[in-house]
Every structure is written in C-alpha cells, then in structure tokens.
Amino acid sequence: MADITASMVKDLREKSGAGMMDCKKALSETSGDMDAAMDWLRTKGLAAAQKKSSRTAAEGLVGVAVSGTRGAAVEVNSETDFVAKNQQFQDFVREVTQIALATGDELEAIKAAAMPSGTSVADVLTNNIATIGENQSLRRARRLEVSQGAVVSYVHNQQSPGLGKIGVLVALESEAPEAALQDLGKQLAMHIAAAFPKALNEADLDEAEIERERAIATEKAADSGKPADIIAKMVEGGIAKYRKEHALVSQLFVMDGKTKISDVVAKAGKDAGHTIVLKDYVRFQLGEGIERETSDFAAEVAAASGVPQKPTDGDKPTA
Missing domain, CATH: 1.10.8.10 (Ubiquitin-associated (UBA) domain)
Structure with missing residues (x-):
C-alpha cells in the first residue's frame, strides 16, 4: 500500500x-x-x-450570538435564498456563530475549529456544499467584548432565532443595570440596522472614501463659478456633513430624527446613574459588497432544452 x-x-x-x-x-x-x-x-x-465553488454565493444568512459581555456575528453565503430555509444550513450557521463567540473572528481559526460532531467547520462546509447542492462560503466574522457592561444583538428580517438578513451587535461598557443597557442597546442596534453608519467615530472613517467625496464635491463646486476661496469652503462644508452623516456617534437618532447618538447614550447613562460608553458595533448585511451575477432565466431554460428562444421586439432584425 x-x-x-x-x-x-x-x-x-x-x-x-x-x-x-x-x-x-x-x-x-x-x-x-x-x-x-x-x-x-x-x-x-x-x-x-x-x-x-466558482458560482456566486451572495444569499444565505447572518448569524449573531451573545454570551454575557461577549458577542459574535458571522455571515455564511449560499447561491439562493432557498438554502437559508434549509434546516441543515441554519444549524451550520448557528453552530459556527457559537464557535466564533468562543474562538474569535479569525476565519482560518474558525474553519479549523471542531463542530459539535467533532468534524472541522471547513469539512462540514464542504460536505454541505455536496449534500445541499449549492456553493456556500464562510465570508466573515466579528467578535466584540467589553470588560463590564453588555453586548446587545439585533437581527433584522429574522429567518430563525439569531439568524437573518442583517445582524447587529452593540458593545456598551458601563456599570449601569443590565436592563438599562439592554434597552439602550436594542434602540441603538435598530438605528444601526436602518442608518448604516460606516464607522463609530468621524476619525475612523475611511480616508480613501473621504478623498473620493472631496473630489466629487470639488468638481460640483467648480461648476458654480464661485471664487476659489468660496469653493474651498463649500467643499470642506460638504465633507464635514459627510463625516457627521456616516459616523455613528454623530448621526441623528432615527427614532426622533433630531438627537445625536452620542447624546442618546449620554442621556441613557444619566438616567441609569452610571456613565455608558458606546465602545463598538458590528453591522453585517447579507451579500453586502458582493457583485452578483445577472442572468436571463428564460434564455437559460431555452438553452438547456435545446429550443431556440423567440426574439423580442428589440431583437428582431431590421429590414
């Protein structure tokens, strides 16, 4: 042998x-x-x-799990949303989320970790692809933790407990009562799901994105015909507005449309009798940033059957 x-x-x-x-x-x-x-x-x-493995997987589920002062979110993709309703797939996402909660958010470490069955995550995923019949991938994971306080989760468009299309985690550090932290965390998580902040603070925003916005604003302002010093002020004003609208702490709370998130947190801390610090957040939206393939379903069926597709009016040859 x-x-x-x-x-x-x-x-x-x-x-x-x-x-x-x-x-x-x-x-x-x-x-x-x-x-x-x-x-x-x-x-x-x-x-x-x-x-x-070469087929685009942009559907699937986002999973979230929380244990005390720690929370984790993962995204596992599939080709179609039908798979998200598959119990085998749901169990896999749920178990992988628990593994991320225990081991951290390094993908290779998660893939190498053992599932409850004793088989590695990577091998179970490969088996799922074969048995379910669609490409699937563990795309990303993130874990949050605070020394004291709470990590609060929220799932939008929930498919099953802890599983859905948008998963949010909010990390709050404080000595405030658990009930107060849970209430604030839920409100903030719902805001994050709706408002889609790009960073916690203005200083954390991607500078490459800021420069792209500055280039666009400069080009628009140049068309106004105003003096250069006025154009410069217009551009910087636009960038300042962009920073406020995309940093979580400076966004306006979606519940009332007028209170800054930083003020919402400060008031909750005052009411609870303890300072509350919004340490971090996670927002995973299913398929976010994945380039999806588009196809003509009728053409695919016709090709598979060997029957030529009838031309539409736009396809008809001209005389």
Whole structure:
C-alpha cells in the first residue's frame, strides 16, 4: 500500500474541494493514484464542491450570538435564498456563530475549529456544499467584548432565532443595570440596522472614501463659478456633513430624527446613574459588497432544452 502523505491529501483537497478525511480515504482506496482518487470522490458525490465553488454565493444568512459581555456575528453565503430555509444550513450557521463567540473572528481559526460532531467547520462546509447542492462560503466574522457592561444583538428580517438578513451587535461598557443597557442597546442596534453608519467615530472613517467625496464635491463646486476661496469652503462644508452623516456617534437618532447618538447614550447613562460608553458595533448585511451575477432565466431554460428562444421586439432584425 502506498504511503499517503499530508501533501498528497492537501493537493487532492484543493483539486476536489472535498473534505480532508474523504481525500485521505480516496487516496488509500486508490493506492495514492491522484486521478483515480479524484474519480473515487466523484463517484461518491464528494467532489461536487469543486464545480460549485466558482458560482456566486451572495444569499444565505447572518448569524449573531451573545454570551454575557461577549458577542459574535458571522455571515455564511449560499447561491439562493432557498438554502437559508434549509434546516441543515441554519444549524451550520448557528453552530459556527457559537464557535466564533468562543474562538474569535479569525476565519482560518474558525474553519479549523471542531463542530459539535467533532468534524472541522471547513469539512462540514464542504460536505454541505455536496449534500445541499449549492456553493456556500464562510465570508466573515466579528467578535466584540467589553470588560463590564453588555453586548446587545439585533437581527433584522429574522429567518430563525439569531439568524437573518442583517445582524447587529452593540458593545456598551458601563456599570449601569443590565436592563438599562439592554434597552439602550436594542434602540441603538435598530438605528444601526436602518442608518448604516460606516464607522463609530468621524476619525475612523475611511480616508480613501473621504478623498473620493472631496473630489466629487470639488468638481460640483467648480461648476458654480464661485471664487476659489468660496469653493474651498463649500467643499470642506460638504465633507464635514459627510463625516457627521456616516459616523455613528454623530448621526441623528432615527427614532426622533433630531438627537445625536452620542447624546442618546449620554442621556441613557444619566438616567441609569452610571456613565455608558458606546465602545463598538458590528453591522453585517447579507451579500453586502458582493457583485452578483445577472442572468436571463428564460434564455437559460431555452438553452438547456435545446429550443431556440423567440426574439423580442428589440431583437428582431431590421429590414
């Protein structure tokens, strides 16, 4: 029997997309023949992940979990929203969220961690791709923690407890009573879900984005024909407004449209008798930033059936 090395298993796993133990077994069954091992995996339906891995996965679920002063959020993607209703997929997202809560938000560490079944997250994900029949990916994770206080979660468009389309975590550091922190946290989380802040503070905003906004504002102001010093003031005024509108603490609270978030937090602390510090937040929106493929479903069906599609009026040749 041929010696099966870790390198051989790694190569087959990368080639097939199958799990590590399945690759090891395939190589053992085929005396280390890579091509034969690939065929063995295909006959078992375990190499299906390879073909699916190139397909866009922009649906799925965001999961959130909280335990005391710690909270975690993860995003696991699939190709269609039908998978989000699949119990196997939901259980996977829920379990991965708990792993992130325990181990942190480094993706490779999460993938290497063991699921309750004892199998690694990466291998369970590969198996899910084969059994559910769609490409899936663990896209991102984030964990928040405070020394004292609370991390509060909120899920918008909830599909199942702790799972939905938008997941929010709010980290509040304080000696204030738990009830007061939970109430404030829920209000802030709902605001974050609706207002989509880009950073906690103005200083944390992406400077590259700020420069793009400055270039746009400069070009617009230049068309006004005003003197250069006036244009400069217009541009900086526009940038100041942009910073306030996109930094969480300076946004206007969506509940009343007039109170700054920093003032909402300060008032809650005063009412509770203890200073409350808004330490951080997480907002994961499903598929955010993923470029989705568009397709003509009718054309796909026609192509699959071999029946040519009738031209629309826009497709008809002109005389």
